[in-house]
Amino acid sequence: MDTLIYSQGLSPDSLMVNSINKNIVDLESYSLLFRPLKDSTDIIQFTRYPYSQDNVNLIKFFINQRIDTIKAKDISVVASSVFIYLLRSEQLAMQAVTDQSNIRYWCVCDSVSSVVFNLISELGSLPNQSSDLRNDHQEDSPLSDPLIMGKAFDFLMLVQPKAKRYQIDEIITIENQENSGFLNDKRAMDYLYNLGVFGTFR
Helix, strand or coil, rough: EEECCCCCCCCEEEECCCCHHHHHCCCCCCCCEEECCCCCCEEEEEEEECCHHHHHHHHHHHHHHHHHHCCHHHHHHHHHHHHHCCCECCCCCEEEEECCCCCCEEEECCCCCCCECCCHHCCCCCHHHHCCCCCCHHCCCCCHHHHHHHHHHHHHHHCCCCCEEEECCCCCCCCCCHHHHHHHHHHHHHHHHHHHCCCCCC
16 A cells, blocks of 8 residues: 555654665666676666556556565565666655554655555565664665665566666776766667667567
8 A cells, every 4th residue: 555654654764765776777768777796797677667656556566476586574675676676766765664563664755745655565564573674774775785686686587577687897886887888888879779870670
């Protein structure tokens, strides 16, 4: 159920992460999600959807179809991050909340309307040992943990099987992405393709 953040027994924490989209590059034809590894970069080429209620419902359906593949302690952070990945919007942020059972976990908040997308509400209350809002996540983003981000990448591939995943030798970070040769080449090719430079395909 989508609710206002102060209703339905949800108490918002002060922690809201609104930087989750900074490792996404949206092109005309597709989007690129990246995460740096030790000597390379993990890339997912995938499709994002315009932010609308119909697409929210569609993505929640896709996520619920695969949510049983996520370990209980990672459900809220992985499902919430993939939900944001799949919607083209700067309004969505990860929000830490506490439910009526005093369990703290991650959901998605629309920072403009204050509507909460609680992706685990249909699963019922999480047991105490399954709460995945750990202390080491609170200073920055839950996805600052490489293991958690890797699980989010894995789950995105399950939710959108037509996405393409590959690694490149270049190391791309949020800080250096504007100077990335790989990303700049992708931007240029996408621009030329949408101008019709490469013709049309039947």
